[in-house]
Amino acid sequence: MALCQRLIGAYRLAEAEATTEQGMWSHSLFRDRQQGLTQALGRGDPAALAELLGSMFRSDFVLGMAHGSLISEGQSRLKARLWWLTTLTKLVALAEALGVARVENPEQGGVGGALAEGVEDLVVKIEARLGLSLDFPEVGAAYGVMGGVHLVTPDSPDQVYAAVRLRDAIETHLPRSDRPVRVVEIGGGYGAMAYWLLALVDARYVIVDLPIVNVLHGYFLSQALGAGEVSLFGEGPAKVTIVPDHALSSVETPFDVLANKDSLPEIPEREARDYLHWARSGCAGLLYSYNQEAAAPFYGTPQIVVSEVLSEMGGFTRARREASWLRRGWVEEVYIPVAAPRSNQAGSPGHSLR
Secondary structure, eight states, X not given: OHHHHHHHXXXXXXXXXXXXOOGGGGSHHHHHHTHHHHHHHHHTOHHHHHHHHTTGGGSGGGBTTBOGGGSOTTSOHHHXXXXXXXXXXXXXXXXXXXXXXXOOOTTTOOOOGGGTTOHHHHHHHHHHHHTXXXXXXXXXXXXXXXXXXXXXXXXXXXXXXXXXXXXXXXXXXXXXXXXXXXXXXXXXXXXXHHHHHHHHSOEEEEEEEOHHHHHHHHHHHHHHHOGGXXXXXXXXXXXXXXXXXXXXXXXXXXXXEXXXXXXXXXXXXXXXXXXXXXXXXXXXXXXXXXXXXXXXXXXXXXXXOHHHHHHHHOSEEEEEEEEOSSSTTEEEEEEEESSOOOOBOXXXXXXXXX
16 A cells, blocks of 8 residues: 555656657557556555556556456466467577577477476576576466466566576676666566566666556566665655656666667657667667567557667667567667767756666
8 A cells, every 4th residue: 555655646746747648658549448547546546556456467457568358267268278378488489598498490390398397397497597586476466377386477488588688788798897787778568677687687777658657667566676676756766766758857877778678669759769869868888679670550650660760860889680589570689879978967856866
């Protein structure tokens, strides 16, 4: 209840200062899904908010960030089994990417070798390679496949994979330092990549997103990491700091890493360019993009392609471009800024991110 009171206060402050709506997530399709959530926030009702967020991973308002109500007890067993197989496929792909399972070759025959000793054995091998637990936090009534006593959700292999690849980029391109890496993520989803990266890297993490989505990753990360580890909008600094999209001026620069997963293509081109121009002037280390490039139209407006916008803008040199091991059609890219970033040590009064 105390956390939900904080979330309501931060949301109201962010909404009071909001100036624009952004892209797909401002469309009525998404607002309708989030109606109950916004009503509870608007009423200032922490009990209703706690009830909604307590089952967030079985709700419509997380669709687009997690699987939500796509799998439910009321749907067919066949559909549930297909999602179960999809989760196992992603888990195997993660194991192949890490080199703890052989990559299957359809031209040579033989399938399912990675699961020959069972799901639990594969989970144990992945965890040993990474030095962390794959068990999804007990937050939001999450569901998935059990690997022994550990829960693997339909999207967690992909989130772990992105965090590992970002960890690898940090180790490759940033100089070693005794201080925490300063990471800024644009569009944090429900906070999963941040959660897994913080298990791999000593970091201070800032998430910039729409006020309604700030509520989701604020709740998830506060429950998963501890409420004292997360600073909501208008609060003092913490290991993870969450701010709305209109508060970029409060983010201290220069920072080491700008990360974006599954969101820049969904933002209107003008706002996406604003983010990238800001990154060009504030990022001192690397930009990590994990996005699709289909440029598919959403209600008549094509989504942007990050690589094309960055190529046209200039200011970054591409250091890596690879197809994702886990998600067909997704591209991982690492860019290095070519100019020294500007420093902004002040931030906004009461909202400084240090």
